[in-house]
Amino acid sequence: MGWALVALLALAAGVTAWQDPRRLRIGVYLTLAIGLAVVGLLGRLALLIAGSDDPLRLAWALLIALGVAFSAVVVLGLASVANGILMIRREGRRPANLLSLVFGLGVLGYCALIVVMWWVDRNHTDVALELFFWIVAIGVPLGYLAFVFVAFVGYGLLYGWAADRWARPVDAVIVLGAGLSGERVTPLLASRLDRGRQALERSRSRGKDTHLICSGGQGPDEVVPEAVAMANHLAEQGVDRDLLWLEDASTSTEENLRFSARVAAEHGVESGRFAVVTNDFHVLRAALLLHRMGLEGHGLGARTARYFWPSAILREYAAILWEHRRLNTVLLALSCVPMALLLVRTVASGT
CATH class of the missing domain: 3.40.50.620 (HUPs)
Structure with a gap:
C-alpha cells in the first residue's frame, strides 16, 4: 500500500507538471513521494537489522541514525547563524537581512530543548517526560513549516534547472x-x-x-x-x-x-x-x-552570491506562505492543536 501511494504521488506530480509546471503542488507531491520512499527504505533496513536476532544491534543503529539527524540539524542552525552574521556585516541590519540569523537561532533553540530533556531525564524522569510532550507538540507546526519549505526550495531548484534546459x-x-x-x-x-x-x-x-x-x-x-x-x-x-x-x-x-x-x-x-x-x-x-x-x-x-542566497530564499518562502495565507492558517491552526491541548492540561493541573 505504501509503495502504491508513492507511485500515485509521483504520477500526480508528473501529470500536473505536464499540464503546467508552474504549480507549487508539484513540489508538495514530490516531497511527499520522496519522504514516504525514504521512510519505507529505512523501515526495510530496520527489519533487516532486526532479523539478525540482535536487539542491541538494532538499538545502536537507531541511536546512530537519530544522532546523525540531530547533528545535521545542529549544523544547519550553526551555518544559518554564521550566514546571518555575514549578511549583517555585508548588507546591513535591515530586517530582511536578519532572516537567516533568526532562523538559525530558532533551530538551535529547539535543539537545546532536546538536550535539556535528555539531561533532565537522568534524574527527573517525570519532568523529562513533560518536556518530551512539549517538544513533540512544538515540533508538529514546525514540521509542517519545514515540509512546505523543503517542497518550495526543492521544486524551485528543479524547476529552474528544467526551464533552463528545455524552455521553448x-x-x-x-x-x-x-x-x-x-x-x-x-x-x-x-x-x-x-x-x-x-x-x-x-x-x-x-x-x-x-x-x-x-x-x-x-x-x-x-x-x-x-x-x-x-x-x-x-x-x-x-x-x-x-x-x-x-x-x-x-x-x-x-x-x-x-x-x-x-x-x-x-x-x-x-x-x-x-x-x-x-x-x-x-x-x-x-x-x-x-x-x-x-x-x-x-x-x-x-x-x-552564495552568502546572499539563504536570506533571500527565506524571504521568498515567507512570501509564499503569505500568498497562500488562508490555507496555511488553517493547516497551522490544526497542527497547533496538540500544543493547545498540552497547554490546557498544564494550566488545569497547575490549578
Missing part, C-alpha cells in the same frame, strides 16, 4: 528590475541582464522574433527609471536597441508582469509567450505569478 522560444524576455546605483545597474541586476541577453539570443537563434523588455520603474531614491538604466547597460554590451522595449512604471513583480504584457501588446504581441528573468531564488515565485495572471511562459534564474 518566447516572444519576449522580461527582465525584472532590482534597484540601481546612481544611473548604473547593480551587480545583482547586471546578472539578470546577462541572463536575459542569453535568453534573447537563444530564442532568436531558434527562429523567433524575440524582443527583450526592461521592466522597472523609478524609485524615490533613484535618478532614472530602472528600465532606462537596464537598456543602457544592454546597449553597452552590444544588444541592438531596436530589440529592447521599456516598461518604466512598475513598482512590484506583479506590476512588472502586467505592465510588460501591456507593452508587448502595444508592439503587436497580444497573447505571446514570455520568459521572466530574475534571480534563482525568485524564479519559481515569478513563474507562479505568471501562471496566476494567465500569461504563458516560464521563469529563468540568474545566479546569486
Whole structure:
C-alpha cells in the first residue's frame, strides 16, 4: 500500500507538471513521494537489522541514525547563524537581512530543548517526560513549516534547472528590475541582464522574433527609471536597441508582469509567450505569478552570491506562505492543536 501511494504521488506530480509546471503542488507531491520512499527504505533496513536476532544491534543503529539527524540539524542552525552574521556585516541590519540569523537561532533553540530533556531525564524522569510532550507538540507546526519549505526550495531548484534546459522560444524576455546605483545597474541586476541577453539570443537563434523588455520603474531614491538604466547597460554590451522595449512604471513583480504584457501588446504581441528573468531564488515565485495572471511562459534564474542566497530564499518562502495565507492558517491552526491541548492540561493541573 505504501509503495502504491508513492507511485500515485509521483504520477500526480508528473501529470500536473505536464499540464503546467508552474504549480507549487508539484513540489508538495514530490516531497511527499520522496519522504514516504525514504521512510519505507529505512523501515526495510530496520527489519533487516532486526532479523539478525540482535536487539542491541538494532538499538545502536537507531541511536546512530537519530544522532546523525540531530547533528545535521545542529549544523544547519550553526551555518544559518554564521550566514546571518555575514549578511549583517555585508548588507546591513535591515530586517530582511536578519532572516537567516533568526532562523538559525530558532533551530538551535529547539535543539537545546532536546538536550535539556535528555539531561533532565537522568534524574527527573517525570519532568523529562513533560518536556518530551512539549517538544513533540512544538515540533508538529514546525514540521509542517519545514515540509512546505523543503517542497518550495526543492521544486524551485528543479524547476529552474528544467526551464533552463528545455524552455521553448518566447516572444519576449522580461527582465525584472532590482534597484540601481546612481544611473548604473547593480551587480545583482547586471546578472539578470546577462541572463536575459542569453535568453534573447537563444530564442532568436531558434527562429523567433524575440524582443527583450526592461521592466522597472523609478524609485524615490533613484535618478532614472530602472528600465532606462537596464537598456543602457544592454546597449553597452552590444544588444541592438531596436530589440529592447521599456516598461518604466512598475513598482512590484506583479506590476512588472502586467505592465510588460501591456507593452508587448502595444508592439503587436497580444497573447505571446514570455520568459521572466530574475534571480534563482525568485524564479519559481515569478513563474507562479505568471501562471496566476494567465500569461504563458516560464521563469529563468540568474545566479546569486552564495552568502546572499539563504536570506533571500527565506524571504521568498515567507512570501509564499503569505500568498497562500488562508490555507496555511488553517493547516497551522490544526497542527497547533496538540500544543493547545498540552497547554490546557498544564494550566488545569497547575490549578
